[in-house]
Amino acid sequence: MLQVARQLGTPCYVYNEAVIMRQSRIVLDTFENQPVKWLYAIKANDNPHILSLIQKSGIGFDTVSFEEVLLCRHFTDNPRQIFYTENSMSDAEMDAAIQMGVILNIGSLKRLERFCRHPEATECCVRINPAIGDGHHARVNTGDSESKFGIRIGQIEEAVALAKKYGKRIIGLHAHIGSGIKEPENLIAAMKVLIELSKEFSDLTFINFGGGMPTPYRSSEKPFDMAHFGRLASALFEADLKGRPEGFHYLFEPGRWFVAEAGFLLTKVQTIKDQLETRYLGTDTGMHHLMRPIIYDAWHDVVNLTKIEHTPDQLYTISGNICESGDILAFDRLLPEAEMDDVLAFCDAGAYGMTMASQYNRRALPAEALLKTDGTFQIIRPAQTAEETVAEFLDKCRFTTTINS
Ligand SMILES: Cc1ncc(COP(=O)(O)O)c(C=O)c1O
Incomplete structure (x- = not known):
């Protein structure tokens, strides 16, 4: 060094390639024989060489701005490998995302309505506020009911009605409860909420449970036990998969986990x-x-x-x-x-x-x-x-x- x-x-800044590869391998090995896909939240580190390294291990891209989407387009011809969680997006950004064919994740009823009115829009994911938050600091707790993110549970009926009215399909449900989650049980609880809510949607092909897997910054902090988390989540998936359509899958989108x-x-x-x-x-x-x-x-x-x-x-x-x-x-x-x-x-x-x-x-x-x-x-x-x-x-x-x- x-x-x-x-x-x-x-x-x-110096990054150790072996550590990034190790972190990628751990997640890819966590859910054997279950339909789980991993995305990398590129906001954590978007150096093109790092994007390429992580992508080559079989991980897709999670983005939170149109600029990040544009960046990822340089790494894949398949827009469906890019998941775009909007946050107060503009009409121009929405239009460009629709034209590009990325998976758009919408976090408010107003934006969902604009999306539904768009003549070329067909399907999207919606971000839910599960009223369960966590994170290493109050500023990165995104799942609390007061946070600016997500459609509240009480507004889901309206979201479903909007999509129906305009003939659009809500194909995904998403929540990200925060960054640097302190209690894995909170993530599991939010996953249960999403799985329960998913019954209100008839066209779902996936549920994305967000990221937030923490890094032990201090020697006194215990590393996140991915294997234990995997066992808890697997039990949920096993029960939930019965009756799901062919191709139905689950996603996670950590950022810090891969590179911190x-x-x-x-x-x-x-x-x-x-x-x-x-x-x-x-x-x-x-x-x-x-x-x-x-x-x-x-x-x-x-x-x-x-x-x-x-x-x-x-x-x-x-x-x-x-x-x-x-x-x-x-x-x-x-x-x-x-x-x-x-x-x-x-x-x-x-x-x-x-x-x-x-x-x-x-x-x-x-x-x-x-x-x-x-x-x-x-x-x-x-x-x-x-x-x-x-x-x-x-x-x-x-x-x-x-x-x-
Ligand atoms: C929507 C979304 N997904 C995923 C992440 C990744 O979080 P982390 O790097 O803590 O895994 C973030 C970061 O805050 C985010 O806002």
């Missing part, structure tokens, strides 16, 4: 200073490259790769290089005594790291590299230089248009 930092420079543990954000120490009680290590990255600590109070283990053999006996707060006092990536971490230019690794940073990165403070975006199973590494996105970043920005803003009112 230090060698990657030396050759690529910092900051950079595979990723590291490498950064260099550029400042060491004591501010009264707090000893800061300033880095060459920050909240613009790794937002999770700031928006979710998220924890990422930090390792000083340069001092890997040294005893951790110093307490450091690790700060970023963004001009915000809140730009702190980790508080009070016990690490070996650090020196300028030491390389630190933020662990488990493969999901919702680079996809959330921005150019705030007009900062350049970092490189991404893939550590291959043969021990080599491949640059899968070069770093932007400061000069490129500014030149691209100026170029984009070159045109000014005056709109007459």
Whole structure:
């Protein structure tokens, strides 16, 4: 890893191919002999090389924006491999999705009505709010009855009536209760709700239970027991499959599961200073490259790769290089005594790291590299230089248009 930092420079994201392949294999082995398909929620990490790697293992794409749909179209000729969960979508996006033939998952009655009125629309999935939520933080709990997502259970009759009125078919039911689910029982409970509700739909060909399988970010956290979850879910499927039509199947769409543990954000120490009680290590990255600590109070283990053999006996707060006092990536971490230019690794940073990165403070975006199973590494996105970043920005803003009112 230090060698990657030396050759690529910092900051950079590095992903371990073997871990991504391991995670893919685990899910594919979970439901033997049952009609279960897996999708990858690309919002977690949409680097094209990672998409291609996961897709080659036999996993489809789960998308949440029209831009993500367009990206996935580069990886498959079959639009039915792309599941598109809309969220306050525009008419133009809906029209394009219908023309493309992707599976559209609709989360409100108003949007469902627009879909039903569309002359070329034929069939869709609907996202249900199961009134069961979970997640590693309140901001990623999507299944609560107050959350903005999904059609409430009490509105299902209306959804069915709408489809009937316009002669459209609701072929799928979907719920995603949250990200980083703490209690697998909540997912099982939501699955039971969906299975029960599915009886109100006559044209169903699938049920999609969403993603949310958690990552153990702290050593005290237990890994998600996929095998145990598989056994609980299998029992539900076995009972439910009786009487279902030929080809009926179930789906899951995790994102974090595939990539979180595979990723590291490498950064260099550029400042060491004591501010009264707090000893800061300033880095060459920050909240613009790794937002999770700031928006979710998220924890990422930090390792000083340069001092890997040294005893951790110093307490450091690790700060970023963004001009915000809140730009702190980790508080009070016990690490070996650090020196300028030491390389630190933020662990488990493969999901919702680079996809959330921005150019705030007009900062350049970092490189991404893939550590291959043969021990080599491949640059899968070069770093932007400061000069490129500014030149691209100026170029984009070159045109000014005056709109007459
Ligand atoms: C609709 C939908 N599906 C799937 C996911 C993937 O979640 P996770 O990465 O926690 O598995 C998300 C993420 O929040 C989502 O919004």
